[in-house]
Amino acid sequence: METDKAVSVSKLSRHFGKFIAVDEISFEVNRGEIFGFLGANGAGKTTAIKMLCGLLKPTSGEATVAGFSINSETAKIKKNIGYMSQKFSLYDDLTVKENIEFYGGIYGLSREKISGKTDQLISELNLDKMKNSLTKSLPLGWKQRLALSTSLLHDPSIIFLDEPTGGVDPISRRNFWRIIYEIAGSGKTVFVTTHYMDEAEYCNRISIMHKGKIIELGTPTGLKQKYNKTTMQDIFIHIVGRN
Amino acid sequence: MRQIFYLVQKEFRQIFRDFSMVRILFVVPLIQIFILGNAITTDVKNIKIVFQDQDKTPYSREFINRFVHSKYFKITGFEEDYTRLSSYLDSGKASLAIVIPRHFQRDIVLQKKPDIQLLVDGVDGNSAGVSLGYITDIVQQYQERLIEYSPDLSLQVKNIRRVETEPRFWFNPNLESKLYIVPGIIALILLIITLFLTSMGIVREKEIGTLEQLMVTPIRSYQLVIGKIIPFSILGMLEIMISMGFVYLIFGIGVKGSLLLLLFESSIFIISTLGLGIFISTISDTQQQALFVAWFFMIFAILLSGFFIPIANMPPVIQHITRLNPLRYYIVILREIYLKGTTFKDLIPETLAMVTFSTCLFFAAVMRFRKKLG
Ligand SMILES: Nc1ncnc2c1ncn2[C@@H]1O[C@H](COP(=O)(O)OP(=O)(O)OP(=O)(O)O)[C@@H](O)[C@H]1O
């Protein structure tokens, strides 16, 4: 029964001193689903994701990720998730190849597997000409795709993407989402936060976060019917404005 | 284990990718050894001296002449006006004023013991003490000459010699401060390089977000620590050898004792600087902060090491505090091995103290690092 839930969150909170960044949120994410997290700046999206990835201890509440508790089994969670943070977090001063090799090594892949994966990624990303260039010389869109690929090196069942397309041009964004679909198609769960309302439409289900609380959750079509609007943009403005 | 290999490999790639890093490693010690080795000197020479000769007799001139011919003194002037003497000291035109009283010659001849007045600039207590020593010497020689040529004294009396000491300084026969200072500079370079590299290196990863990325991988924090420590220790060792090479080339000072022992002791010392670097990284969020904090600790470590200020000159409470400072022991050890060729057996107390405080510092820092990473 538990097995078909990739993530299951129950009354999860995180306080910073007196400030409540995440306020008793509860939800579930199914396996193979693309689950979107919407919310204005400072809504608490990153804080929630960090707790699920084991980067931040919750103040109270419980959650399981890939069936493991975020309070007591973070080591097991780390083997099963990929994470792409809001900040670009590859090494700018290493080449594309060196970055892939490094993260592959850190995830404990064998040497043959690393070199196989490296070739595969480089050809998939069309980075053949750039593979020995420093990562900082790549255009932002490519950097993001490289970061996504490296966070998938160890074949995790769930991947957390925190604003993966921030600051990227529309074409690159569409390409990025094509990859996200492929990932979900291969049976992985994708947990993604975004500011872009058109991206929200691509998700199987979305939750809208506001001031640390989840104030709406459903499928894009379901929400459109419920609020009688035609775009996610209108729904978002309507709901957040109401609160 | 393999994770550590990849961490170390990555660290070396980053270090040697950036040319400025290589520059720091090689050029900084060269410049520091060259400049500090020549500039920091506790030898007191060319002491500037102003005279007031109220007597102006052959005796007083003979007295002054002894200063003229001493390599330690440099006469900057003669001042007639007693009230203006202090202005020489104030302006730094002289650090010493000597007043020869009126009737100097007459009093000597009448055996009435004339008093010479000395005004010493005591701001630099060390130099003041040394110059006093030189003056006492000169006065004593002058006196002996007076006795020798005194017509009234019998030969017997003249031959009564007071006890004379003739000191011979071992290991550093000319008491050349370079010899004494240079091993200390090597210690400082090692401290600076390893402390700054470690703290800035970790904080940099915090700043750019790669530390967070590493924390979502299954890697353990002890592996992360080892992955940082190995490359920086190797760099530290490399740095020591580069520095010793420069010291030999520039000053011709080589290591008297065992090189292996020296490297062994250095590796113990590095444990403390790496530990301190890790600690600093846990209390800093940006590289600037880390730089500032590292600077702060470095100054303390140096001031309380006995390098500039002799520990015996410190208040007793501070003297006890210096016992907690690994740099204090390391400088002593380095000097001993460098100048005397002291063997391990005679360095055991210092080594033990250094091991104790280095490992305490290191483990406290690592505990804090692990706790911070959650
Ligand atoms: N370490 C911290 N200490 C104190 N406050 C924090 C900390 N981290 C986050 N916050 C606060 O918690 C709130 C939620 O931050 P969070 O980063 O989770 O928002 P977000 O939804 O990801 O916003 P954005 O869209 O800007 O990324 C913000 O008001 C932020 O200032």
Ligand SMILES: [Mg+2]
């Ligand atoms: Mg965020």
